[in-house]
Amino acid sequence: MNELDDSQNLLSKERGKNDVQIEALRTAYSRQDALASLRDLDPAYPEPDECRILAAPENDHLLEYVTSDAFTHVFPGDRELDGPEEFFASLDAELRAAGSLHLWPYLPLCAYRCHYCQFPLLIVNPGTERAANSARRWVDANIAEARLWLEAVPALREVPVREFCLFGGTPTVFPLSEIERLMDFYADAFVFDPAITSLRAEGSPDTLDEEMITGLRRLGFDKLTYGIQTFDDELLALANRRHTGQQAEDALRLARKHGFARVDADLVWGLPGQDVDAYLHDVRRMIDLDFSTVVMTKLHLRSFASVDTAIGHVSSAVWESVDVRERIAASGRSWPTLGRQYQMRAEAVQALNAAGYAEHPTTYFPRKEIGAPIWRSLNLDQDKQVPNLGIGLGGYTWSSHSEGNITSDPREYLDAVSAGRLPLTAITALSEQGRETRSVRMAMSTCQPLREEIHQERFPGSSLFSERWLPIFERLRDRGLAEIDRAAGEIRLTTPGQSLVEAIINTEIK
Secondary structure, three states, X not given: OOHHHHHHHHHHHHHHHHHHHHHHOOOOOOHHHHHHHHHOOOOOOOOOHHHXXXXXXXXXXXXXXXXXXXXXXXXOOOEEOOOOHHHHHHHHHHHHHHOOEEEEEEXXXXXOOOOOOOOOOEEOOOOOHHHHHHHHHHHHXXXXXXXXXXXXXXXXXXXXXXXXXXXXXXHHHOOHHHHHHHHHHHHHHOEOOOOOOEEEEEEOHHHOOHHHHHHHHHOOOOEEEEEEEOOOHHHHHXXXXXXXXXXXXXXXXHHHHOOOOEEEEEEEEOOOOOOHHHHHHHHHHHHHHOOOEEEEEXXXXXXXXXXXXXXXXXXXXXXXXXXXXXXXXXXXOOOOOHHHHHHHHHHHHHHHHHOOEOOOXXXXXXXXXXXXXXXXXXXXXXXXXXXEEEEOOOOEEEOOOEEEEEOXXXXXXXXXXXOOOOOEEEEXXXXXXXXXXXXXXXXXXXXXXXXXXXXXXXXXXXXXXXOOOHHXXXXXXXXXXXXEEOOOOEEEEOHXXXXXXXXXHHHOOO
């Protein structure tokens, strides 16, 4: 039995064991329970505006959304396509018009699965022969899929890559020799222009040693992103994160020593046993270490399978289990209430803003002088939104006219690319109205002002102040979530509007 079979059997056992418990997490929304959670606050900190706004009856749909633990991850189309030809053609045309490309290779191996992780991946034991074979297999598969894309969409051979993101899984769990082989292929098959192409890699603190850091720099990477989640070593262990807070600091120092121009890292709020003080301690430590971007993500435990705007998965996270969550709470690490979670975010935002960080896009707080991560601004900023190509297990590719998802099932994926076909599982297109709506939703998620001038340029004959859009923005304004500046031709989210932007765009921007 090989490693893929082992992983598949494990995933099947996890699914069977947790099915009933996951269903219990999908109980009907109770406004009474949601309000009780919202009103449970840390008395040492003020009530955030978000709590006051969410408690208002006219915002009950927003409260239901955030209570359901839903979130936005992708922006699906509004009509299904019978086949991929239209999808390929629209992607090709838009690439040529955009003049640049955002390119993501997904490498789906990790040394362990975090207890909150719902993404498609396989577990390997680094340094073993089986791990080396698995790494080789998945690099081969990624290259095979990339060749299929190059054949289907000719513009991919001609349009320069603006940012290349080595994504996972944990790409840095792969041997450097395999990463080098992958990069040799991409640099040869796609247009890497030294004048504009930026290389970014993702990793984890326990894999970012001197050998990996220097190897990535040698390959041209100068931007690095990794997950810290918390500096609390006990909580890291509870989450099955196999690194320490000190290792997270060491990775940053190594990256700077070897010339990485930008280092971004993630924190999670809403972890079990976390209170406002503990989360603020993590945020202030990030500020003191002078990370380029602090990414603040709310812990999500709702099954991806029940969320339309999430990439699919083939296994459930350990912390989705009700029994597991109850055992953690019984051990003394209670799960923070909704009110305390918003206190965490509100106090963290205040600290970050005072230190020179500003949110762009939602959950990303780069230093103002550095600006938004290129890959996020390319995808979401109102004046960009260039096509994105995701290659690998669970990959997601889109243009403004259509989008497609690659299967998240490892066996299905490998069988398809071995047979010479792209393992697409869903392809949707956008009507003209759907295209405009998605553009507005994406732009709002940047937490930057919507600008009338740009909107009219992209959608001639339309206006943010038209009968279609203005009533939506007026309703947001009347509830303290947005501001309308006709003189400047801008729509701006307020601070609580930025906190609740995912709920807003997924419930009100239609």
